[in-house]
Amino acid sequence: MPDGALELSEKAGKMGKDGMNIALLGLGTVGGGVYKVLKRQAPEMMQKLNTELHLKKVLVRNPKRHEMDVDDPSILTCNFEEIVDDPEIEIVVEVMGGIEPAYTYIRDALKAGKSVVTANKDLIADRGGELLEIAEENNVELRFEASVAGGIPIISPLKNSLAANEISEIMGIVNGTTNFILSKMSDEGMDYADALAEATSLGYAEADPTADVEGHDAARKVAIMATIAFHTRVTFRDVYTEGITKISQKDIRYANALGWKIKLIGLAQNTDEGVEVRVHPMLIPLNHPLATVSGSYNAVYVMGDAVGDVMFYGYGAGEMPTASAVCGDVFSVARHTVIHAQGSTRDNVYRKIPIKRIDNICSSYYLRMEVEDKPGVLATIASIFGNNSVSIEQVIQKDKVNDLAELVIVTSKVRERHIRDAMLILNSSSVVKNIASVIRVYSE
Amino acid sequence: MPDGALELSEKAGKMGKDGMNIALLGLGTVGGGVYKVLKRQAPEMMQKLNTELHLKKVLVRNPKRHEMDVDDPSILTCNFEEIVDDPEIEIVVEVMGGIEPAYTYIRDALKAGKSVVTANKDLIADRGGELLEIAEENNVELRFEASVAGGIPIISPLKNSLAANEISEIMGIVNGTTNFILSKMSDEGMDYADALAEATSLGYAEADPTADVEGHDAARKVAIMATIAFHTRVTFRDVYTEGITKISQKDIRYANALGWKIKLIGLAQNTDEGVEVRVHPMLIPLNHPLATVSGSYNAVYVMGDAVGDVMFYGYGAGEMPTASAVCGDVFSVARHTVIHAQGSTRDNVYRKIPIKRIDNICSSYYLRMEVEDKPGVLATIASIFGNNSVSIEQVIQKDKVNDLAELVIVTSKVRERHIRDAMLILNSSSVVKNIASVIRVYSE
Numbered sequence: 001m002p003d004g005a006l007e008l009s010e011k012a013g014k015m016g017k018d019g020m021n022i023a024l025l026g027l028g029t030v031g032g033g034v035y036k037v038l039k040r041q042a043p044e045m046m047q048k049l050n051t052e053l054h055l056k057k058v059l060v061r062n063p064k065r066h067e068m069d070v071d072d073p074s075i076l077t078c079n080f081e082e083i084v085d086d087p088e089i090e091i092v093v094e095v096m097g098g099i100e101p102a103y104t105y106i107r108d109a110l111k112a113g114k115s116v117v118t119a120n121k122d123l124i125a126d127r128g129g130e131l132l133e134i135a136e137e138n139n140v141e142l143r144f145e146a147s148v149a150g151g152i153p154i155i156s157p158l159k160n161s162l163a164a165n166e167i168s169e170i171m172g173i174v175n176g177t178t179n180f181i182l183s184k185m186s187d188e189g190m191d192y193a194d195a196l197a198e199a200t201s202l203g204y205a206e207a208d209p210t211a212d213v214e215g216h217d218a219a220r221k222v223a224i225m226a227t228i229a230f231h232t233r234v235t236f237r238d239v240y241t242e243g244i245t246k247i248s249q250k251d252i253r254y255a256n257a258l259g260w261k262i263k264l265i266g267l268a269q270n271t272d273e274g275v276e277v278r279v280h281p282m283l284i285p286l287n288h289p290l291a292t293v294s295g296s297y298n299a300v301y302v303m304g305d306a307v308g309d310v311m312f313y314g315y316g317a318g319e320m321p322t323a324s325a326v327c328g329d330v331f332s333v334a335r336h337t338v339i340h341a342q343g344s345t346r347d348n349v350y351r352k353i354p355i356k357r358i359d360n361i362c363s364s365y366y367l368r369m370e371v372e373d374k375p376g377v378l379a380t381i382a383s384i385f386g387n388n389s390v391s392i393e394q395v396i397q398k399d400k401v402n403d404l405a406e407l408v409i410v411t412s413k414v415r416e417r418h419i420r421d422a423m424l425i426l427n428s429s430s431v432v433k434n435i436a437s438v439i440r441v442y443s444e
Numbered sequence: 445m446p447d448g449a450l451e452l453s454e455k456a457g458k459m460g461k462d463g464m465n466i467a468l469l470g471l472g473t474v475g476g477g478v479y480k481v482l483k484r485q486a487p488e489m490m491q492k493l494n495t496e497l498h499l500k501k502v503l504v505r506n507p508k509r510h511e512m513d514v515d516d517p518s519i520l521t522c523n524f525e526e527i528v529d530d531p532e533i534e535i536v537v538e539v540m541g542g543i544e545p546a547y548t549y550i551r552d553a554l555k556a557g558k559s560v561v562t563a564n565k566d567l568i569a570d571r572g573g574e575l576l577e578i579a580e581e582n583n584v585e586l587r588f589e590a591s592v593a594g595g596i597p598i599i600s601p602l603k604n605s606l607a608a609n610e611i612s613e614i615m616g617i618v619n620g621t622t623n624f625i626l627s628k629m630s631d632e633g634m635d636y637a638d639a640l641a642e643a644t645s646l647g648y649a650e651a652d653p654t655a656d657v658e659g660h661d662a663a664r665k666v667a668i669m670a671t672i673a674f675h676t677r678v679t680f681r682d683v684y685t686e687g688i689t690k691i692s693q694k695d696i697r698y699a700n701a702l703g704w705k706i707k708l709i710g711l712a713q714n715t716d717e718g719v720e721v722r723v724h725p726m727l728i729p730l731n732h733p734l735a736t737v738s739g740s741y742n743a744v745y746v747m748g749d750a751v752g753d754v755m756f757y758g759y760g761a762g763e764m765p766t767a768s769a770v771c772g773d774v775f776s777v778a779r780h781t782v783i784h785a786q787g788s789t790r791d792n793v794y795r796k797i798p799i800k801r802i803d804n805i806c807s808s809y810y811l812r813m814e815v816e817d818k819p820g821v822l823a824t825i826a827s828i829f830g831n832n833s834v835s836i837e838q839v840i841q842k843d844k845v846n847d848l849a850e851l852v853i854v855t856s857k858v859r860e861r862h863i864r865d866a867m868l869i870l871n872s873s874s875v876v877k878n879i880a881s882v883i884r885v886y887s888e
Contacts, residue, residue: 001784033750037608037750038608040609040610040749040750041610044675044794047675047725047792047794048607048675048792051454061643089531097661146606147820151751151752151754152599152604152751152754153601153604153754155604156600156601156604156605157597157600157601157696158604160597160600160604160772160775160776161589161597161600161601161768161769161772161773162597162768162772163771163772163775164482164767164768164771164772164774164775165491165768166480166484166485192661209492227527230492230494231488289736289757290781292733292736299765304768305764306481306484306595306767307483307595307758307759307764307765307768307769307770308478308594308758308762308764308765308766309758309759310596310756310757310758310759311756311757311758312754312755312756312757313733313754313756313757314751314752314753314754314755314756315751315752315753315754318752320750320751320752321750321752322605323608323750324608324609324750324751325605325751327607327608327750328604328605328606328607328608329605330608331607332602332607340785341780341784342786347797348491348492350488350491355592362681371679381651402850441489
């Protein structure tokens with residue numbers, strides 16, 4: 001070996017032709033998927049990336065328990081120091097989930113000069129800004145494509161292909177569990193409880209389904225997308241959230257009869273009055289592309305001033321789709337490292353747009369209520385709406401239960417606070433026995 | 445000004461904080477859109493890109509004619525040398541279209557060390573490989589997101605977010621003109637000629653619509669996507685192409701009755717027998733997401749081994765959507781230049797997969813024919829199919845014209861050559877008067 005060659009090969013051992021080292025934090029569902037994808041892709045990595053990726057360490061709580069999950073059990077460790085202190089590890093992939101210890105691990109990895117790829121929506125929606133700053137200070141990358149809509153490319157298109165657009169709106173179905181439940185209720189006439197039970201038994205819903213069914217999971221994804229699209233910081237706490245637990249089979253049937261589907265929609269709009277970010281059930285017309293997104297599929301609609309509307313559709317969760325997004329990010333980091341070009345993921349938050357209060361949003365509303373079944377009731381209700389600046393667009397009177405009539409009213413587009421005022425008065429009116437549901441209706 | 449500051453500012457004048465210079469080749473529809481988008485984005489470029497982009501030159505055939513199209517007519521030139529010889533111009537945007545002089549201009553710009561962004565599908569589908577090689581040799585970028593499906597991000601997702609997938613199939617509606625025509629025929633019962641006339645009057649179809657209606661435009665996009673997805677060189681000439689000119693209102697009606705839509709589909713599959721690349725009308729089941737893509741919208745379906753299926757949907761053409769894609773590429777080049785990271789668009793063609801002959805593809809087929817209206821005819825026809833290894837799945841006998849019956853037959857999935865053999869014999873059979881249409885049917 002000629003002089004200098006050894007030095008060169010040692011350097012190459014760290015980066016370049018001889019490969020780069022990765023560590024994986026977590027070997028659960030997504031971690032297992034990442035392990036599989038890296039293994040499948042190994043034969044072509046050199047051609048795809050101009051380098052090879054070696055999985056050097058996998059952090060798990062109990063290495064013994066995972067010995068059968070990897071080809072070489074010596075890569076398993078329960079000690080994060082073995083990763084953060086190893087100068088040969090250049091990319092850390094965090095797929096543990098949760099805020100701690102994920103936050104501390106990611107922060108320390110970034111500070112140690114390692115790029116980080118994460119699928120952690122809780123963390124990015126809450127503390128993404130801080131972490132991106134730390135990444136920038138240390139001239140490394142922090143990528144999180146998998147944190148929104150699983151395998152569907154959405155973060156990268158927003159940051160790159162669509163970067164020359166002023167984005168005005170993002171609207172999406174970004175939680176597969178609730179979409180599965182609503183699809184079952186709509187297509188098979190199931191009750192909410194039965195549909196949830198099926199989602200749980202299929203592994204789509206977790207033992208505690210709160211984060212999914214109350215819309216928190218979707219809200220985190222909306223916060224992440226709004227931050228990137230509008231260049232202003234939006235966190236989970238800014239997002240108004242309503243879940244699907246109150247949706248009844250009756251509402252589903254009325255919706256179908258009226259030509260609508262009920263979907264849990266995540267919405268982010270950049271309006272003159274501020275950023276509107278909300279997650280709630282919504283009645284979507286059947287001819288809207290989001291109405292046809294069923295089962296555990298996700299889809300995200302983006303409106304830009306140049307591109308018009310574009311939609312991204314696919315699997316929003318699951319072992320392999322999520323691993324696809326994680327490994328796509330890992331490949332990007334590897335390519336950038338090979339050409340010495342880290343730092344391209346900097347935080348593009350340069351505006352400070354206020355968050356619009358939910359009282360101020362404008363929407364059309366569907367209300368289902370039980371009212372007294374006697375003449376003059378509709379006139380009373382209509383005048384309550386009218387007195388509160390709410391116009392009625394459609395009225396349906398159907399089932400009679402005992403001496404009560406069921407009334408469905410669809411309003412024109414009005415301010416939320418007017419609807420709330422009207423509902424207060426309706427609730428105290430003697431002719432209205434119960435307002436059973438209030439669901440927002442899609443309008444352009 | 446302290447010593448050294450001048451030198452620094454001169455350097456920055458070329459790149460960095462003080463901005464980068466762009467030249468635009470062409471100021472037609474897309475060029476005009478690019479001009480508008482760059483102008484709209486100017487106030488935020490520094491924040492988005494860490495640099496500013498200045499449009500220094502616009503190449504047009506006749507500068508006088510375009511004086512009203514730009515704020516500063518002094519940027520107009522009819523002399524390419526003013527661009528290629530100007531060391532201050534770092535990015536050249538080609539939106540002229542056609543093979544020459546676009547090829548020569550792009551080649552020379554790359555050789556002069558300038559990165560190039562193009563929307564030119566004809567050129568990329570034909571000579572993209574060569575040009576990417578020249579870009580790599582000169583350590584500059586060549587980007588062409590706008591060459592496929594207008595504003596819809598598809599090239600970049602294939603190269604980046606989905607890079608860790610083995611892509612097995614791409615299937616898309618990638619020509620808005622033909623999709624507009626087919627939608628009019630299907631939704632409004634128009635004839636092909638009337639629908640084409642409306643597309644022409646709305647500016648969707650060109651004076652000579654051949655490239656669109658014969659499927660050549662779609663074939664170019666399929667070639668570009670297949671090359672990137674399968675890492676093997678596919679050119680326009682490799683793509684089997686059939687257009688929509690023979691689609692009749694009768695076929696549209698039969699399709700609707702059978703639960704199908706007729707769409708011009710671009711298909712690329714990486715099979716064990718080679719790469720299948722083809723563009724032709726196809727019967728798509730109504731519940732397939734591509735069936736709902738109507739009017740001038742485009743959509744591209746991608747199947748990957750990890751991600752499963754993902755779909756990208758939006759406007760596939762037009763001034764502003766195409767400009768969105770072009771400017772997204774320009775922004776990416778600018779960002780890479782700022783962080784000294786050009787070279788990330790290298791050609792990832794490292795396989796040599798043969799192209800599968802159309803005779804060898806497998807498909808299900810829809811055949812509409814005029815046959816004699818007498819007993820035993822169906823038996824004769826069925827035995828011809830049977831003798832050629834073609835199974836029949838569905839038979840519809842409907843309209844009678846004079847003493848002829850119209851017969852629609854849908855086959856199982858068979859090799860194309862067997863259908864062709866069967867058709868040869870059917871054509872020479874006395875009971876078959878005419879095979880009016882043969883359309884491939886979607887099957888999984």
